[in-house]
Amino acid sequence: MNTEFLEALGDLEKEKGISVEVLLEAIEAALLSAYKRNFGSLQNARVQIDRETGDFKVYAQRTVTETVEDERLEISLHDAQKIDPRYEIGDVVENEVTPRNFGRISAQTAKQVVVQRIREAERNIIYEQFSNRESDIITGTIQRIEQKNVYIELGKTEAILTPSEQIPNEEYKQGDRIKAYIVEVRKTTKGPQIYVSRTHPGLLKRLFELEVPELQDGVVELKSVAREAGARSKIAVFSRDENVDPVGACVGPKGLRVQNIVNELNGEKIDIIKWDSDASKFVASSLSPAKVVGVEVWEDEKVARVIVPDYQLSLAIGKEGQNARLAAKLTGWKIDIKSESQMADLYPEGYNPVYNEESNDESLAEDGLEELIELPDLDEYRNDEV
Incomplete structure (x- = not known):
């Protein structure tokens, strides 16, 4: 080893971010292992690399004792003081034992250590880079x-x-x-x-954040996501700025923004719902594109009953219950969907729900959304929940 070797280690430090001192300590440890394996397996030793010249030396170590039992590991106080009068019991005496033909072994060992440390450093860099990006989106x-x-x-x-x-x-x-x-x-x-x-709801969230600047700026918030990958998804969005339409922002001009996401997900249908702090309105909106007559809520149990026109019942439930299932995931509420005729059967004496033929998921009638009918027994209700 020489100064050129040290310079090469310095270049590695700049390029790979591996400390020269860490590399030298690793090489010393590897050289010591190689020395013991080839020359003195039963001997205490130490390898030192000169930080200025790159030269290395091997030192045998013996402990000063009163009685010597193994000359390879111990030295008497009398013999130690011949070397240096200051030695005392328990001190360690070192003498150089660098083998003449140790250069080839040291070069091979140093190369192996450096290559291994470079590989470990690169792995650590990659790990740190991507571990900080968990819950993020990547393109490859x-x-x-x-x-x-x-x-x-x-x-x-x-x-x-x-x-x-x-x-x-x-x-x-x-x-x-x-x-x-x-x-x-x-x-x-x-x-x-x-x-x-490719199926995680977080992918849909990140895709919208990439496409919609208002989400990146915080003007629009994405409150919740419900997804059945490859088939259909729902997202709930909200804006504190009354001048900003959160649904329109996510749809984009001529539907361009949402269409880009649909294309990325190979045609997965996406419903964009306006989030509302009023649970009854939010639940009603979540069943889009179905139109809703009214909603009853049980706040403590987070249970909602939704009443829809007869001709909207299958649309509200969706194919194999998909629309209702996604609405429940989106809102976090248990949802029971009833048609008007089903409600008439439950309440033969009649009830008066507010229903507007022109109503839709964005402009539900403000009156009549809650307490439309007398609350039935909850146990009976849970048997019918979606």
Whole structure:
């Protein structure tokens, strides 16, 4: 080793961010291991690399004792004081034992240590870079597909899209550009493993944040997301600025913003709902595109009953209950959907719900949304919940 070697380590420190001192300490430890393996396995020793010249020396270490039991590990006080009168019992005496042919071994060992440390440093840098981006969106290129796992190239590393996180019936081809949501970053012996998802609701949220400047600026808030990947999603948005239409901002001019997201998700339908602090109005809006006659709420149990016209019942429930299921996820409420005729059967004496043929999810009638009918027994209600 020489000064050129030290200069090379200095360049590595600047390029890779690995401290020269850390590298030298690792090389010393590796050289000591190599020395013991080849020359003195039963001997205490120390390897030192000169920080100025790059030269290295091996020193044997023996402890000063009154009675010597092993000359390779111990030295008598009398013999130690011949070397230096200041030695006392318990001190350690060192003498150089650098082998003549140790240069080749040291060069190979140093190379191995440096390469290993560079690899570890790069892995740590990648881990730190992506562990801070959990719950964020990444864009990469599909590198290969193995055993249904899709591997996405992200520069110096790759992400794994497992089958459970893939959108049903979505095709993945090598070379395609793809966006995904970082679910987890694990530190393993083989380096960081980045797991991503195409089905996570967070992906939809991040896509809207990329497309809608008002979300980035905080003018519009995305309150909640409900998603059944590949089929349909609902998002609830809100703005404190009365002059800003949160739904319109997310839809974009001629629907361009939401269409870009639909295209990214291969045609997944997206309902954009205006969030409302009034639970009854929010629940009614969440069932869009179905029109709602009225809503009853039980605040303590977070249970809501929604009344819809007979011809809107199947639309409100959705195919295989999808619309009602997404509305429940979006609002966090248990929702029971009843048609007007079903309510008439429950209350043969009649009831007077407010219903406007022109009503829609954005302009529900302000009066009559709550306490339209006498509350039934909750146990009976729960048996009918969606």
